[in-house]
Amino acid sequence: MGLESWMGDGYIATKIEDVINWCRKNSLYPMPMGISCCAIEMMAAAGPRFDIARFGSEVMRFTPRQCDLMIVAGTTTYKMAKVVRKIYDQMPEPKWVIAMGACTSSGGMYRTYSVVQGIDRFLPVDVYVAGCPPRPDNLLNALMLLQKKVQRGECQGTAPAYVGDFHGPHQSKAAAQ
C-alpha cells in the first residue's frame, strides 16, 4: 500500500470504524440466556474441547450490563418471554442476539399455546442456529458468522454508533432495509 511504503514497518492505515469493529468482534461477551437443553450445548462450547474462549467469548457474564451478545438457548414460553425481553433491554448497545436451536428459531417441536413460535416475534435476531440441540461447533460457526456481521458494522437491534460521529447513531445499509 502506498501509505505503508513511506511510513515503514510498524504502521498500518485503516478506518477507525474498522478497528472498532475488529475490537468488538474479537471480544464479544456473551450473555448466556440458557433456558433449557441448548444451554448444555452452550456450556459444552465453553468447555475445553470446543473452546469459545479462543474467539474472545470466554467471559460469560451473567449480568446483562456487561455483555454485548445474548445467546438465547432454550424453549421460550410466553411466561419467560417477558424475562428475556427485560434482560435484552438491560444490555447496552450495540448488542447482538443469537437464536440457538430450533425452539428459539421457530418454536421447534413445541407447536403449542404456551411456546413462542420463534423469539424473533419479540427480539431482533442476528443469527439463527439450527439443531436440537445444535452441536457446540455449530454454535461456534454461528459465532463466526456473527463476527463477520460485526466487522461489517451491522446490528439488528440498533446500529452501533461510530466513533467520531457527532450527530448520533446512523443506520448501516443492511439495518436500514
Place this chain on the structure above:
Amino acid sequence: MESMNEKVLEKLTAKFGDAILESNEFRGELTMVVPKERIVDICTFLRTDEELHFDLLADLCGIDMYTPVKRFGVIYNIYSLTTKHRIRLKTFCEEENPTVPTVSGVWGTANWHERETFDMYGIHFEGHPDLRRMYMPDEFEYHPLRKDFPLMGIPGSLELPKK
C-alpha cells in the same frame, strides 16, 4: 392365596359396598370408579389401613372425556411402599360447575397436583387450601387441556413483549 388386587377389592367392598361403582382389572392393574362424594373416605381408608397402607399418591390427573354427561374425571394413581402394590381410582364430575372434594388432607402431594388439574381442566377442588393456577398466568381465562381449547391457543390471551 389371594392376590393383592383381590384383597383390596374385598376390603373396599366390605367397608364401602355400593361406593365401588365399577372395577376393572387389566394386565394386573386394578382400576375402580368411585362417586366423588365418597372419595375422601375411601382414600383415607386406603391410606390408614395397616394391611393395605397406600401411602404414596403417585399421580393425580384430570381427564376430559368430552361426553355430554360426566365430562371431567379425576384419576388417582396410588402406590403402597410397604406392599409395593399399585391401584387406580377414578371419579367423574359434570361439565356444569365441576367440583371434586380435595384429598390434600390425605396425601400432601395432592396439593400441587390438584392445582395443576385446576389450571389445566378447571376442576374445582373443595376444601383445597390454596387453589390457584400453576402453569398459566393467574389472569388467564381458559383451561388449556380441555378438548375444546385449540392447540395453538386463543390469540391475544397471552401477552408478548413488543419487538
